[in-house]
Amino acid sequence: MLNAKTIARLSVYRRLLTELRGERVETVYSHQLAALAGATAAQVRRDVMNVGYQGSPTRGYAVEGLLERIAGVLDAPEGQRAALVGVGNLGRAILTYFAGRRPNLRIAAAFDVDPEKVSRVLHGHRCHSIAELEDVVRSLGIDVGIITVPAGEAQRVADALMQAGVRGLLNFAPVRLRVPPDVHAENVDISVLLEKVAFFARHGSSQKETTRWLP
Amino acid sequence: MLNAKTIARLSVYRRLLTELRGERVETVYSHQLAALAGATAAQVRRDVMNVGYQGSPTRGYAVEGLLERIAGVLDAPEGQRAALVGVGNLGRAILTYFAGRRPNLRIAAAFDVDPEKVSRVLHGHRCHSIAELEDVVRSLGIDVGIITVPAGEAQRVADALMQAGVRGLLNFAPVRLRVPPDVHAENVDISVLLEKVAFFARHGSSQKETTRWLP
DNA sequence: TAGATTGTTAATCGATTAACAATC
DNA sequence: TAGATTGTTAATCGATTAACAATC
Numbered sequence A, B: 001m002l003n004a005k006t007i008a009r010l011s012v013y014r015r016l017l018t019e020l021r022g023e024r025v026e027t028v029y030s031h032q033l034a035a036l037a038g039a040t041a042a043q044v045r046r047d048v049m050n051v052g053y054q055g056s057p058t059r060g061y062a063v064e065g066l067l068e069r070i071a072g073v074l075d076a077p078e079g080q081r082a083a084l085v086g087v088g089n090l091g092r093a094i095l096t097y098f099a100g101r102r103p104n105l106r107i108a109a110a111f112d113v114d115p116e117k118v119s120r121v122l123h124g125h126r127c128h129s130i131a132e133l134e135d136v137v138r139s140l141g142i143d144v145g146i147i148t149v150p151a152g153e154a155q156r157v158a159d160a161l162m163q164a165g166v167r168g169l170l171n172f173a174p175v176r177l178r179v180p181p182d183v184h185a186e187n188v189d190i191s192v193l194l195e196k197v198a199f200f201a202r203h204g205s206s207q208k209e210t211t212r213w214l215p
Numbered sequence C, D: 001t002a003g004a005t006t007g008t009t010a011a012t013c014g015a016t017t018a019a020c021a022a023t024c
Helices: A004-022 A030-037 A041-050 A063-074 A089-098 A130-140 A151-163 A190-203 A207-211 B004-022 B030-037 B041-050 B063-074 B089-098 B130-140 B151-163 B190-203 B207-211
Strands: A080-085 A105-112 A125-129 A144-147 A168-171 A184-187 B080-085 B105-112 B125-129 B144-147 B168-171 B184-187
Touching: A004 A030, A004 A041, A004 A063, A004 B190, A030 A041, A063 B190, A080 A089, A080 A130, A080 A151, A080 B190, A089 A105, A089 B089, A089 B190, A105 A130, A105 B190, A125 A130, A130 A151, A144 A151, A144 B190, A151 A168, A168 B190, A184 B190, A190 B004, A190 B063, A190 B080, A190 B089, A190 B105, A190 B144, A190 B168, A190 B184, B004 B030, B004 B041, B004 B063, B030 B041, B080 B089, B080 B130, B080 B151, B089 B105, B105 B130, B125 B130, B130 B151, B144 B151, B151 B168
Parallel strands: A080 A105, A080 A144, A105 A125, A144 A168, A168 A184, B080 B105, B080 B144, B105 B125, B144 B168, B168 B184
Antiparallel strands: none
16 A cells, blocks of 8 residues: 555665666665665565565566656656745755756745745746746646745645645645645654654664664 | 654644743643644643643643643753754754754754865854864764765764764755664655655545644 | 543554565 | 575554543
């Protein structure tokens, strides 16, 4: 079953397999991939099964074939576009990070309220005014939104994005977004994460927490 | 039991309770806090029980009292210090975000390899050279590290931090850190998160994923 | 008192882990 | 063949959910 954890692992496998391909590695065993991804061999086997790929008991999995199969699951055939709202420090960091990285899923538009930023070109994309959000998002067929605005603006931005047809939100503002059941909201709260790390730094980490890559 | 999920929820409760206190709200019911935090009432009740606080069947929980109790669990009495390594776009964003926010857990030092940045003051803190890392981290008693360096450097930076006594790592580099069992590593992989959101934007999100605030 | 909420236990659910026959 | 790995089912584990007596 392709639940959120499985999808996250597939994304990690893809990056690892791409590296292996770069090193001219042609096949990989479940336990090798598991060690690299911080998963278990059984998880890798089940994940591979879930994407409908098959390995060989003697050779394991073909790197190229598995890569293609994972891409077939993760990627939209016609490509997918994201919008980033809030070109502050974090917004710029994310724009830079994704610049020219994955042609199949790219940040196609950036928005900000600051008149200083609007109409300037940032990391290869013009920064639009929030007022243009619905028009631009609709005309580019964007269905993913990245929210890097202050907490007080996040729900309004989310509403505007959903109004324009966005069905997936990656939210870095420390608020709980209210979204309808057909919209996926992924919340990343950096201060919560830091407090968690600080707590376990003091109290000792369970073996489990330290040996896993994915939550 | 105070596992990672519970700690994350406590951190969210604390922010919400602080807001409520600012609005002069004195008591709160489990279902109210649950709705704000995106948890269930039963989770809130169990979490409160786990931090050793008690409510009243008629008045619910006292905001001030519960806040104090949560702080008693999350905060180190003598305060706690973090180091940030890698003052790129993301590093600067995080420095700005935490500047003067929580005196009990603050970023006390920043490090970078770039001679341009070293010795300059960034967001109130001098940026040190990586060469000084062990000395500075030890002398300031830092036990939390935030890693915002490129993937290729992350393990080396993690090793240096652990060597200097750090026991908790918040890692934004897309690599799996190898850490001993007594070190807590929390990994945030922004491209994995974006691919996850993009996938569910196309395939429809399960009710579960959309109604929960914490993973 | 009546009624909603708390504290806490039992039932459910889902994911992880273990196990093993089938396979190359 | 011998042996390690795959595909897949059963057992385990842990967390969430449901339930309800105790409480104010």
